[in-house]
Structures are given as structure tokens and as C-alpha cells.
Amino acid sequence: MPPRTISFFSAALVLVLLALYAGLAGGMILEIYQSCSKDPTGSREEIGGFSEGYKIVLTTVAGLVSALVVAKLSVSTTNDPQELSVIQFKTRAARIMNNAIVVVYLAVWAVVGLAALIFGVVLYDRAIQTINDLGTTWLGVAVAAGYAYFNLKPAQP
Secondary structure, three states: OOHHHHHHHHHHHHHHHHHHHHHHHHHHHHHHHHHHHOOOOOOOOOOOOOOHHHHHHHHHHHHHHHHHHHHHHHHOEOOEHHHHOOOOOOOHHHHHHHHHHHHHHHHHHHHHHHHHHHHHHHHOOOOOHHHHHHHHHHHHHHHHHHHHHOOOOOOOO
């Protein structure tokens, strides 16, 4: 298969997974917001209505999305953002498309993860356990990705 075709399908798969991640997590976060904002006391009870399959797909896709972020950031350097690209074309248009995909991917991952952290951990820690887990996991992965990208190493005692 030609490299352009492989790159196209790889980018399409990455974006489909990202859309699935954002849609599923966004649905749960929206449910938390709508349910808990109606209760002025800030309900801390488990919100139902999501099937186990929904939760399993969300956690699996979230793991895949986060793994891609960490994998890409850990092999990149802060001096060369082009290394983050998904599609490997040599034309100017392709490089613009690469950068757009990377920026969208990282931005959606960061926004959804931060929303899960805020709504699932900070504000409503017992509303939906899956979002609580997603938020705490995202925080750990975000710290690890930052350390990897900026090549930071913890101080040795």
C-alpha cells in the first residue's frame, strides 16, 4: 500500500477515535453538569443511565487516545514540533494539515481531560465514577506527557 494511503487512513483512524472519545466523555460530562446544576446543594450521588458497554468503550478509547499523546510527545523534542505530525507528506499543504491535526488532537484531549477532572473529581466526585477515573487518569498522563515532551527528569536525591 502506498505511504500516502497509509498516512491518510492512519489520520482518519486517529480522528475517529478522538471524536468517539470526545463524544462519549462529553455526553457523561454534560449529564453531570445538567443533573448536578439543578441541585443547589451539589448532589454527590451516582448518576445512572449509562450502560456498562458505554463505560467500557469510553475507558478503552480514552486509553488509546492518551497513549497516542504520550507516545508522540515522548519521542518529540521541544525544538522540532514537526515530529508530532501524523501524516508524513513533503508538500506545504500536507505540513499545514499535519499541524492542524496535531493541534486539534492535543486541544481536544486537553479540554476533555480537564473537563473530566473538573466535573468528575473536583466538583462532583461521586456523580459518575467513570468520569472521576478519567479525570484522575488524565491528570497523571498529562503530567507524564509534559515531563516526556520537555525532557524533564525528577531530581535525584
